[in-house]
Amino acid sequence: MIRxxxxxxxxHTKLLVITALLLVIPSLFGYVKTRTNYxxxxxxxxxxxxxxxxxxxxxxxxxxxxxxxxxxxxxxAYTQNLLNEIEQVPHVSKxxxxxxxxxxxxxxxxxxxxxxxxFFRDNATMMIVQYDTDLSSDETMEAIVQIRRLxxxxxxxxxxxxxxxxxxxxxxxxxxxxxxxxVILTLGVMFFxxxxxxxxxxxxxxxxxxxxxxxxxxxxxxxxxYITKAIAAILQLGVTMDYSxxxxxxxxxxxxxxxxxxxxxxxxxxxxxxSLSGSSLTTIAGFLALCAMRFTMGxxxxxxxxxxxxxxxxxxxFVLPCFILLLDRQIEAYRHRNFFPDxxxxxxxxxxxxxxWIALFLICLLPALYSQKHTRIYYxxxxxxxxxxxxxxSKRKLNEHFQMSTEHVAILxxxxxxxxxxxxxNQLEEVPGIGHVVSYHSLIGNGIPDFFxxxxxxxxxxxxxxxxxxxxxxxxxxxxxMKTQLASVSALVTQYDPNAYLTGESAMTxxxxxxxxxxxxxxxxxxxxxxxxxVMLLFQSFTVPMALILAIELAIYINQGxxxxxxxxISFIAPxxxxxxxLGATVDYAILMSSxxxxxIRKGHDRMEAALLAGxxxxxxxxxxxLGMFSATVGVAIVSRMYLIKEVCMLLARxxxxxxxxxxxxxxxxxxxxxxxxxxTSKSWADKAQ
Numbered sequence: 001m002i003r004x005x006x007x008x009x010x011x012h013t014k015l016l017v018i019t020a021l022l023l024v025i026p027s028l029f030g031y032v033k034t035r036t037n038y039x040x041x042x043x044x045x046x047x048x049x050x051x052x053x054x055x056x057x058x059x060x061x062x063x064x065x066x067x068x069x070x071x072x073x074x075x076x077a078y079t080q081n082l083l084n085e086i087e088q089v090p091h092v093s094k095x096x097x098x099x100x101x102x103x104x105x106x107x108x109x110x111x112x113x114x115x116x117x118x119f120f121r122d123n124a125t126m127m128i129v130q131y132d133t134d135l136s137s138d139e140t141m142e143a144i145v146q147i148r149r150l151x152x153x154x155x156x157x158x159x160x161x162x163x164x165x166x167x168x169x170x171x172x173x174x175x176x177x178x179x180x181x182x183v184i185l186t187l188g189v190m191f192f193x194x195x196x197x198x199x200x201x202x203x204x205x206x207x208x209x210x211x212x213x214x215x216x217x218x219x220x221x222x223x224x225x226y227i228t229k230a231i232a233a234i235l236q237l238g239v240t241m242d243y244s245x246x247x248x249x250x251x252x253x254x255x256x257x258x259x260x261x262x263x264x265x266x267x268x269x270x271x272x273x274x275s276l277s278g279s280s281l282t283t284i285a286g287f288l289a290l291c292a293m294r295f296t297m298g299x300x301x302x303x304x305x306x307x308x309x310x311x312x313x314x315x316x317x318f319v320l321p322c323f324i325l326l327l328d329r330q331i332e333a334y335r336h337r338n339f340f341p342d343x344x345x346x347x348x349x350x351x352x353x354x355x356x357w358i359a360l361f362l363i364c365l366l367p368a369l370y371s372q373k374h375t376r377i378y379y380x381x382x383x384x385x386x387x388x389x390x391x392x393x394s395k396r397k398l399n400e401h402f403q404m405s406t407e408h409v410a411i412l413x414x415x416x417x418x419x420x421x422x423x424x425x426n427q428l429e430e431v432p433g434i435g436h437v438v439s440y441h442s443l444i445g446n447g448i449p450d451f452f453x454x455x456x457x458x459x460x461x462x463x464x465x466x467x468x469x470x471x472x473x474x475x476x477x478x479x480x481x482m483k484t485q486l487a488s489v490s491a492l493v494t495q496y497d498p499n500a501y502l503t504g505e506s507a508m509t510x511x512x513x514x515x516x517x518x519x520x521x522x523x524x525x526x527x528x529x530x531x532x533x534x535v536m537l538l539f540q541s542f543t544v545p546m547a548l549i550l551a552i553e554l555a556i557y558i559n560q561g562x563x564x565x566x567x568x569x570i571s572f573i574a575p576x577x578x579x580x581x582x583l584g585a586t587v588d589y590a591i592l593m594s595s596x597x598x599x600x601i602r603k604g605h606d607r608m609e610a611a612l613l614a615g616x617x618x619x620x621x622x623x624x625x626x627l628g629m630f631s632a633t634v635g636v637a638i639v640s641r642m643y644l645i646k647e648v649c650m651l652l653a654r655x656x657x658x659x660x661x662x663x664x665x666x667x668x669x670x671x672x673x674x675x676x677x678x679x680x681t682s683k684s685w686a687d688k689a690q
Contacts, residue, residue, distance in 0.1 A: 002269070002270050002273050003266065003270050005269075006265075006266040006267075006269035006270045006273075007266045009265075009266075009269065009317070009318055009321055009322070010262040010263075010265045010266050010269075010321060010325060011262065013321070013322035013325050013326050014322075014326070016318055016319060016322045017319070017322050017323070017326065020209055020315075020318075020319045020322075023209075023213060024209070024212060026216060027212045027213050027215070027216030027217070028212070028216060029216065029219075030215070030216030030217055030218065030219035031212065031215045031216045031218075031219075033219055034215070034216075034218045034219050034221070034222075034223065034224060035138075035222065035223035035224075036168070036171075036223065036224060036225070036226050036229050037136060037223045037224065037225050037226065038136055038164045038165075038167045038168045038171070038225075038226045039135060039136030039160070039164050040225070040227075040297065040381055040512075041160070041381075041505070041508045041509070041512065042134070042135075042136055043225065043295055043296045043297035043300070044295065044296075044508060044511060044512060044515065045294045045295070045296065045515070048508075048511045048515070049501060049502070049503075049511075050501070050502065050503045050504075050507040050508045050510075050511050051503075051508065051511070052501060052503075053409070053411050053501030053502060053503030053507075054503045054508065056411050056466060056501060056503075057409065057411070057503065058132075058134065060463040060464045060466070061130075061459075061460075061463050061466070061468065062093040062094070062130070062132040063093060063094065063130040063131070063132075063460070063468075064130075064131060064132065064133055064134045064135060064137075064140075065130070065131040065133070065134065065135030065140050065159070065160065065161045066128060066129070066130050066131075066159055066161075066407070067128070067129045067130075067131075067144070067147075067157050067158065067159035067161055067162055068126055068127075068128055068129075068157070068158045068159055068398055068404070068407075069082075069086075069126065069127045069128075069129060069147075069151070069155060069156065069157050069158075070124055070125075070126050070155070070156045070158070070394065070397045070398055070401060070402070071124065071125050071126075071127070071154060071155050072123060072124045072154045072155075072156075072397070072401075073123045073124070073154055074125075074152075074154055074155075076125075079097065079125055079127065080097075082150060082151065082155070083095055083097055083127055085150050086129055086147055086150060089143050089146045089147055089150075090139070090142070090143060090146075091131050091132055091133050091139045091140060091142075091143045092129060092130070092131055092132075092143055092147075093130050093131055093132035094129075094130040094459075094460050095127060095128065095129050095130070096127065096128040096130075096460060097119065097125070097127040097128070121401045121402050122401055124397075124401040124402075126398070126401070126402055129147070129157075130460070131143055131161065135159075135160050135161045135164065136160075136161070136164045140161050141161070141164065141165050141168060143161075144157065144161055144162055144165045145165065148390070156390070156393065156394035156397045156398070157390075157391070157394055158391060158394035158395045158397070158398045159391075160505050162390070162391040162394060163381065163382065163385070163389075163391040163392075163395075165391070166385065166389040166390060166391045166392075167226060167385065167642075168226070170385070170386075170389070170641065170642055171226045171229070171230055171642070174230075174639070174640060174641065174642065174645075175229070175230060177639055178230065178234065178636045178639070178640065178645075179233060179234075181635035181636060181638075181639055182234050182237060182631075182632040182633070182635055182636060183204065184635070185631035185632065185634070185635045186204075186237065186241070186628050186631045186632045187200050187204065188631065189624070189627045189628050189630075189631045190203060190204075190624070190628065193340065193620075193623075193624040193627070193628075194248075194624075195335050195336060195337070196331045196332070196334050196335045196336070197334040197336060198327065198330055198331050198334045199248065199331060202320070202323045202324060202327060202331075203241065203244050203245075203248075203320075205323060206240070206244060206315050206316065206319050206320040206323060207236070207237050207240045207241060207244065207312075207315075209315055209319060210236060210240050210308070210311050210312045210314075210315040210316075211233045211236050211237065211240075211308075213311045213315070214232070214233075214236060214304065214307055214308040214311045214312075215229075215232070215233065217307060217311070218304060221300070221303065221304070224300055224304055225297050225300050225301070227297070227301070227573060227644065227645075228297075228300055228301045228304050228305075230642075230645055231577070231645070231648060231649075232301075232304050232305060232308060234632050234633060234636060234649070235305060235308070235581055235652075236305075236308040236309075236312055237628075237632050238585065238625075238628060238629035238632050238633070238652075238656070239283060239308070239309055239312055239584060239585065239588070240308075240309075240312035240313075240315065240316065241625055241628045241629070242279070242585065242588045242589075242625045243276055243279075243280065243312060243313055243316040243588075244316050244320055245621045245624050245625050245628075246272055246276060246588075246592055246621055246625075247268060247269070247272045247276065247316055247317075247320060247321070248320075248324070249617070249620065249621045250268040250271055250272045251264060251265055251268035251321075251324065253268075253617070254267045254268045254271070261325060261328050262325060265321050265324065265325055268321075269317060269321060273317075274538070274595055276313060276316070276317070277313075277538075278534065278535065278538040278591045278595065279587055279588040279591040279592065280309055280310070280312075280313040281534045281538075282530075282531045282534050282535060282583075282584070282587040282588075282591065283306075283309050283583075283584030283585075283587060283588065284306045284309050284310065285527065285530035285531055285534055286527040286530070286531065286579075286580045286581075286583045286584050286587070287301070287302045287305040287306035287309065287580050287584065288302050288303075288306045288530075289302070289523045289524075289526040289527035289530060289580065290302030290305075290523055290576065290580055291303065292519075292522055292523060292526055293516075293519040293522070293523060293576075294515050294518070294519055295512065295515050295516055295519050297573075298519060298523065298576065301577070301580075302580075305580070305581075309584070340620045340623075340624075342616070343615060343616045343619040343620065344612060344616045346615075346619075347611070347612050347615035347616055347619070347668060348612060350615070350665060350668060350669065351608065351611055351612065351615075351668060351669065351672055354668075354669035354672055354673065355669075357665055357666050357669045358666070358669050358670065358673060360666070361551075361554065361662075361666045361669075361670070364554060364558065365550075365554060365557075367561070368554055368557035368558045368561050369557050369561075370561070371557070371560075371561030371562070371563075371564035371565055372556070372557040372560045372561040372564070374564050375560055375561060375563045375564045375569070375570060375575075376563075376564075376568075376569035376570075377569060377570060377571070377572050377574075377575065378478065378569050378570070378571060378572065379477070379478035379509055379512060379513045379516070379571075379572045380476060380477055380478045380479075380509070381477075381509070382395065382476075382477075383571075383643070384571050384642060384643045384644035384647075385642060385643065386641045386642070386643070399474075402435070402472065403435045403472070403474050404435055404472040404473070404474075405473055405474055405475060405476050405477075406472075406473050406475070406476070406477055406482075406504065406505050406506045407470060407471065407472055407473065407504050407505070408470070408471040408473060408486070408489060408502060408503075408504045408506060408507060409468060409469070409470055409471075409502070409503050409504045410468070410469040410470075410471070410489070410493045410500055410501070410502050411466050411467075411468060411469075411500060411501040411502075411503070412466065412467050412468075412469060412493070412496070412497045412500050413465060413466065413467070413497050413499065413500075414462055414463075414464070414465055414466055414467045415465075416467070416496060416497055418441050420496055421439060421440075421441040421469075422441060423496075424469070424492060424493070424496045425437045425439060425441065425442060425469070427492050428469075428471055428489060428492055428493075431485060431488045431489055431492070432481075432484075432485065432488075433473050433474045433475045433481060433482075433485045434471050434472070434473060434474075434485070434489070435471075435472035435473065435474055436471070436472050437469065437470070437471050438469075438470045438471075439461060439467070439468065439469040439470070440458070440461035440462050440467055440468075469493075471489065473485060473506065475506075477505055477506040477509040477510075478506075478509045478510065478512075478513055482506050482510065483510060486502070486506060486507060486510055489502060490502050512572070513572070516572050516576075519576070520575055520576055520579075523576055523579070523580070524579060527579065527580065527583060528549060528553070531545070531549060531552075531583070531587060532545045532546075532549060533545075535548055535549070535587075535591070538591070538595075539594070539598065539678075539682060539685075540682055540683035540684055540685075541678060541681055541682030541683070541685065542681055542682075543674065543677055543678055543681045543682065544594065544678055544682060547670050547671075547674055548587070548590045548591070548594060548667075551586075551590060551662050551663065551666060551667050551670065552583055552586040552587055552590060552659075552662075554662060555582065555586050555655065555658050555659045555661075555662040555663075556578065556579060556582050556583060556586070556655070558658050558662075559578065559582060559651060559654055559655040559658050560575060560578060560651070562654070563651075570647050570651070571643070571644045571647055571648070573644065573648070574644075574647050574648050574651055577648055578648070578651045578652065578655060581652060581655075582651075582652065582655040582656075582659060585625075585626075585629060585655070585656060585659055586655075586659035586662070586663065588625070589618075589622045589625070589626075589659060589660065589663040589664075590663050590667060592618050592621065592622065593614055593615070593618045593622070593663055593667050593668065593671070594614075594667070594671060596613070596614040596617055596618050597610050597611060597614035597668075597671045597675075598610075598685065599614075600613045600614055601675070601685065601686050602686060602687055607671075607672050607675040607676075608672065610671075610675075611668045611669075611671055611672045614668065614671070615664070615668045619664050622660050622663055622664055623660055623664070625660075626656045626657060626659065626660035627656075629652065629653070629656035630653045630656045630657055633649040633650070633652040633653040633656070634649070634650070634653035636649040637649035637650040637653060
């Protein structure tokens with residue numbers, strides 16, 4: 001089946017190239033029309049209590065998103081004028097400032113002293129702005145942009161929506177730089193690695209088409225996360241390059257055996273198909289395991305990356321051979337000397353000291369596992385952003401003047417009487433880290449009748465069967481102090497209203513922390529199980545997948561565990577991304593090496609000769625691929641200002657080198673030592689090649 005398809009590909013090169021180029025048009029359309037989501041918290045499952053609470057803020061309160069604006073050293077008239085202008089901005093539903101209370105002829109002495117302090121501190125005042133659209137919607141983002149245009153340099157807008165807008169601006173600014181740096185550095189590696197100056201350009205043409213097809217086909221998802229958008233293309237570059245290198249190296253081998261280049265390519269596709277299909281299936285399985293996460297960004301990343309691997313392998317099998325065959329003369333015309341050494345002597349010395357390398361492998365397992373389990377993870381979204389962003393500076397101002405790092409919102413029954421509300425407010429103010437508490441009751445006190453308050457102000461805090469109670473917190477989200485505070489606040493709120501909702505950035509981030517820690521365990525187990533099954537079917541063996549997975553997991557554990565020994569912490573998204581991506585890259589290398597080892601055994605070579613040949617023919621492909629992934633990601637890690645992207649790319653760069661080291665140095669020794677076991681426990685292990 002595979003050989004006839006391979007032959008058809010090599011005899012219809014022009015048709016396939018024209019088809020590939022025509023597919024660029026719908027892909028560009030899809031890429032432009034696919035929306036990017038910059039709000040990480042929007043991927044929390046809808047049945048989480050904090051998310052249900054945030055939906056109530058959207059309807060019935062029409063307060064889906066909230067911003068705090070700090071105005072420093074400006075007269076009240078300026079602030080009032082700014083407030084009036086902000087109220088005219090589309091999708092601003094409500095604003096709240098001290099004038100909303102003083103402007104209705106109520107003597108200032110009637111206002112609670114605590115309320116006055118909530119709006120004025122030192123030489124600064126604070127106003128609250130609410131929006132009728134979701135905090136990360138395009139409409140809210142545009143409202144933030146317009147509000148910033150209205151403010152002068154002494155005004156600062158803080159809140160999740162402002163932060164999301166800054167993330168959007170940063171990603172849009174840096175994404176072209178990521179791509180350019182990755183392409184330049186990877187081209188440098190490939191010019192060094194291949195014997196023809198034209199091959200890197202051919203590779204990048206094929207990879208570029210694969211990336212464009214993948215990003216364009218995201219249209220059916222409706223939207224993708226900014227993390228997926230920032231990393232997917234770079235990862236697809238690295239993964240697709242693996243397959244391209246494997247196929248081209250095999251083609252070069254087959255050319256020495258066939259005079260007709262089409263016959264050589266037919267045999268190369270046929271011979272490489274086993275390792276390419278096995279490695280691509282395992283990589284796809286690793287990515288699809290992300291779809292099992294309750295945190296739905298996993299599904300977003302898993303689908304996009306798995307789809308990218310499928311498209312990448314199709315381009316390698318159907319498009320790359322056509323490019324190579326059509327440009328074979330030009331490839332030969334621009335040949336240069338091979339800079340890669342012959343790895344035969346290296347592998348001979350390696351296998352001579354195989355017991356040392358296997359002992360090193362076994363010694364590293366436990367400390368690598370321990371350090372990986374104890375690597376510190378942070379969940380604060382703001383921590384992954386540069387301090388120079390306007391929203392981060394605004395957050396600092398809010399904390400400096402009003403001791404407010406974040407805000408909690410409790411949604412209570414409107415039937416809760418004033419006496420109970422007053423008791424609840426007093427108890428909440430005693431919780432460590434809670435700054436001030438604002439509710440309908442705290443605004444009117446006990447001396448102002450309801451009808452004195454304007455309708456807009458009443459509906460800010462009361463709507464239908466619900467009323468709001470807002471609390472400021474001195475603690476940062478996703479800290480141990482915040483976890484304790486949220487538990488205390490939740491216990492008090494539900495004591496007065498068992499059906500109450502507690503929401504806000506910190507409550508949602510705490511839910512994210514609990515969900516993600518569970519997701520991490522589930523996805524790791526699923527990906528390992530899926531890879532075990534695929535490798536077992538590929539090699540028809542129970543023992544081969546055990547050996548390969550052990551080597552693969554060691555590479556991942558060492559990479560993540562280095563963060564523990566270096567005393568650094570990593571973003572919550574990094575372990576799952578690294579687990580899936582490095583797993584995919586390492587399994588590609590491992591299957592390539594193991595498939596070649598089995599192929600040489602089937603040709604009648606003894607295990608020493610088979611290990612030597614497998615290493616000598618695979619090492620250049622593995623090293624080239626690893627250096628390509630390293631160069632594509634290390635450049636992004638250096639230039640990115642977004643710490644999350646920087647961390648993930650640095651881990652990927654380091655992981656590529658670690659994976660190449662494990663597969664090139666340790667796997668040949670394992671294959672040699674365990675070959676008798678593989679022979680006894682595998683079906684058709686040593687059957688003669690057809």
